[in-house]
Amino acid sequence: MKVEQLSPRGFNEQEFIKTPYIDDITERALTYIKAGFPVNFSGPAGTGKTTLALYLASKIGRPVVLLHGSSEINSSNLIGGNYGYRRKYKLDNYIHSVQEVEESLYYQWVEGILGNACRNGMVLVYDEFTRSRPEVNNLLLSVLEEKILSLPGWQKEKHYLRVHPDFRAVFTSNPEEYAGVHRAQVALIDRMINLEMGQYDRHTEIAITSAKSGLSEDEAAFIVDLVRNFRKKCGLESNVSVRSSIRIAAIIHSAGEKACLKNNGEFFGKIITDVLFSEIRDAEPEKRQLAVKIIKEIIAQ
Template sequence: MADDSSRKRKVRGRKIRSDRSKKEGRKAKKKLARKTPSASERNGDSPLSDPSDVVPENFVETDAVTTLRRRITGWLEADQPVHLIGPTGCGKTALALSAAAQRDRPVVWLNGDEAVDTAALVGDHAGGERYKESDQFVGGVSKQTEIVRERWVDNPLSVAVREGATLVYNEFSRSDPAAHNVLLSVFEEGVLERPGKRGADRTIDVHPEFRAILTSNDVEYAGVHRQQDALLDRFVGVHVDYYDAETEREIVKSHVDLADADVERIVEVMRSLRDELDLVVGTRAAITAAKGLAVFAGNGENGEFSDELLADVFMDVLVPKIAGEGPEDVSQLRTRIAESL
């Protein structure tokens, strides 16, 4: 009897150990499953945005803005990627985001610069995940299995083409043209190839609702690359210039609380300087000047600011554009501003 009881206890002990090892294996698999990126996590740092969340704050609707946006959305409906080109500070980015929101599809944002390469567009390997699973079947005998999974993270372009999102590629021409070779097959053949990705899912079929809006400064700006003609030939180019005086007044008023007469005066000076100076004087300059005037003086008597204060403020706003040049250029700028007043 004693011997049988001892044997049963040993068998029972082995079963307990075996059950525990299986349980640990199951826990390890669950842990790996939790670490393995889901479809949304593979998108990187959540590049998908709700269209209602991307509408720019203080976005102004005037006839000029609405007409231009309709051209953009019309080309998007025709399944054409739209390239917005124009001077800095004219509102290209806000217009692109507004047009993207109008489609009522998810929006993916991408900002171009010298660091953007193909991997930054389509995705890259983000290291591997490794774990060991140990099974102990009987006392003194164990089995270890090492599992390694390579982790791939999709970047904005891959997410946009797969999900049928609207890609807003800001400052497109600041990126190296070599990075944009992957766009050729996207716009021509409806397929995105992901260099570095292995397996059957190396390519992604472009979602039929995928669209792209790109913005670029004019080619004469510093840091702007000439893109390959084969790619530019697949875009529709919409030139965006500075808006009319009424629209620029509405834009400035939406950013700062000033009397209408003050805003009108600021925009008048800004538009005069734009015509007379060999500098880029965008709507953004008027917004900055208005914010400065609101802080330095508040509304002046009879809703007007002194010419001297206006000259000081516009001087501060525009001087960075001639940074590094001699004092004669600074003095000449001050004179030109005073003359425009």
């Protein structure tokens, strides 16, 4: 299970690109979060869900904890569990052959990530929460609605934990048809404000591609237009995102090449082909065949 604790300023705001599209969605999300409603950024890969969730969390001004959804997560990871084992050696200083080993098994309650966040009023960013098993995520139902986290029955002193009023949660999720993604329980989704993310607009894609790769806006625009053209013609909205443009641009920049198909544009053409083919490796065979044709056309321009 991968958990990261970030400070309120753990997110590097300087690397976060703001455009009217991004400002619009983040302002709305922040309004919902401030009003106490959890937000779920849902949508295909590469549409900026995790980046937006982390940015949003950093704006709330509370410590942020990041949890990546996975089938390995269990309720002990989230709420807490009893752990402990102690082994003690006793050496005799005078007779070195005398050694006593004491082993004891003692349990100590170790709070889980959700327990910690609920108790201390942290912001929980639960990235790709639908990759965790639905029965584990059920723990969140009472946290989000009744503001109570149920503790395991054998916790004698207390059976529940009252959620700190500053606790907030931001979720992200991929479409159900993605491998390893479980269908989210209706009851859980009902407790969130769902913000459907599509691919970014052209202006945002250019700004992000240029900032992330170091290429000029003009060259980034050339790459973004090629990738958007490819995405549209192939109908592969969920495979080809700004991530593809960033990759192509970063390779070009690192190789000291130019984003240009004319005059010696062979190298650029090969990079586009390699990157785009690797993005569509999971697409249906007919779409892949179409993609091959379209890439050839684009390169031949």
